[in-house]
Amino acid sequence: MGSRVWLVTGASGGLGQALVSEVLSAGERVIAVTRDDKPLQPLTAAFPGRLRTVSVDITDAGTLRAVLDDAITGFGRLDVVVNNAGYALAGPFEELDDAELRAQFEVNFFAAANVLRAVLPYLRAAKAGRVLQISSLAGQIGAPGMSAYTASKHALEGLSVSLAAELAPLGIRTTIVEPGAARTGFRADWASRLYGSAPLPVHEALARSAGAAGGQAGDPAGMAQALVILADMPSPPLRLPLGSDAVTGIGNARSDQLEELRRFTMLSASTDHTKAI
Ligand SMILES: NC(=O)c1ccc[n+]([C@@H]2O[C@H](COP(=O)([O-])OP(=O)(O)OC[C@H]3O[C@@H](n4cnc5c(N)ncnc54)[C@H](OP(=O)(O)O)[C@@H]3O)[C@@H](O)[C@H]2O)c1
Structure with missing residues (x-):
């Protein structure tokens, strides 16, 4: 059977590549899904037989399924799936056009759904497995200039919360991972979004x-x-923020939300047929 097999999307750089490297160093195997496998060649050479790179457009569901079937069959098992690929379309909402907004959802939301459709039959058959959905601090809060990105990550979190409940009885555990700001190429093109008409x-x-x-x-x-560490936990959390900024930001947002809920309870509850409060 061999060691566990991970599948990681967005593997060519940033968090994805760091994860591929970490998993291989831990003695496990990886299917790295990427648009460009060149940055992964040193890892392929350093860990012979333990890294399979799959070059594919994750927004193309049909092609994706065929190549993932091939890679999973090649290793003979699948244990941990990490939906990591994503980018942030930064910019004032009024300056984002419809095509840009849809493209943001294609990668951050629909491509993750494509990956899930392709891999879940394998995890279900094994009656085991982990799904790690790389969301963001932005999956829990909003920020000016981040409407498209926060919308896509909130959508991913909404799907994941319900999915977790569907998969738990099948022995498959899901965790939504919420990184704060990390030093990757992630903000590289944000500066190009600074100049609107007004x-x-x-x-x-x-x-x-x-x-x-x-x-x-x-x-x-x-x-x-x-x-x-998360993938080794027998009882993983539904959500795991990563980074002190994520812990603080999410904590503050939930406190503010609770405070607002309490402040407006009378008005909120006043709409029942029979007054309960
Ligand atoms: N860095 C942060 O501050 C931060 C904070 C919170 C959450 N995150 C999340 O963490 C994940 C990894 O981001 P990162 O920081 O590692 O950023 P990154 O260095 O830019 O890497 C993101 C990866 O996603 C894939 N990707 C990007 N745009 C894509 C597109 N249009 N179509 C298909 N794939 C695309 C690319 O992988 P391939 O080229 O291999 O296909 C890319 O290497 C993302 O989901 C991001 O939203 C990042």
Whole structure:
């Protein structure tokens, strides 16, 4: 049977590549799904027979399924699936066109769904497995200039919460991973979004975020180590924030939400036929 097999999307750089490297170093095997396998060639050479790279467009469901079937059959098993590929379409909402918004969902939401459709039959047959959905701090909060990205990550989280409940009785555990800002190529193109037709406060917020690139607290290697620990947990959490900024941001958002819920309870509950409060 051999060691566990992971499937990681968005594997050519950033968190995905760090995870592939960490998993291989831990003695396990990886199917790395990528648009460009060149950055992974040193790992292929360093870990012979333990890394299969799959070059495919994850938004093309039909092709994706065929190549994943082939790779999974080649290794003979599948244990951990990591939906990691994603990008952030930054920009004031009014400056994003419909095609850009849909493209954001194609990669961050629908491609993850394509991967799940392709892999779940294998996990179901094994009556075991882990699904790690790489969301974001932005899957829990909003921020100016991030409407498209936060919408796509909130959608991924909504799918994942229900999916987790569907899969748990089958022995498959799902965790939504919520990284804070990490030092990857992730913010590389945000600066190109700074100039709209009219200056708005959102442009300043975006300029600050783009300017902070390179100084993010999160270390992708540390995040990769946390994901390996997560995949070993017998009772993994439904959600796992990564990074102190994610812990603080999500904690503050939930406290604010609870405080607001309490403050407006009378109005909220006043719409029942029979007054309960
Ligand atoms: N870095 C952060 O601050 C941060 C914070 C919270 C959440 N995240 C999430 O973490 C995940 C990994 O991001 P990262 O920080 O490692 O960023 P990254 O260095 O830009 O890597 C993202 C990977 O996603 C894939 N990808 C990007 N755009 C794509 C597209 N249009 N179509 C298909 N695949 C695409 C690429 O993989 P291939 O080229 O191999 O296909 C790319 O290597 C993403 O889901 C991101 O939303 C990142």
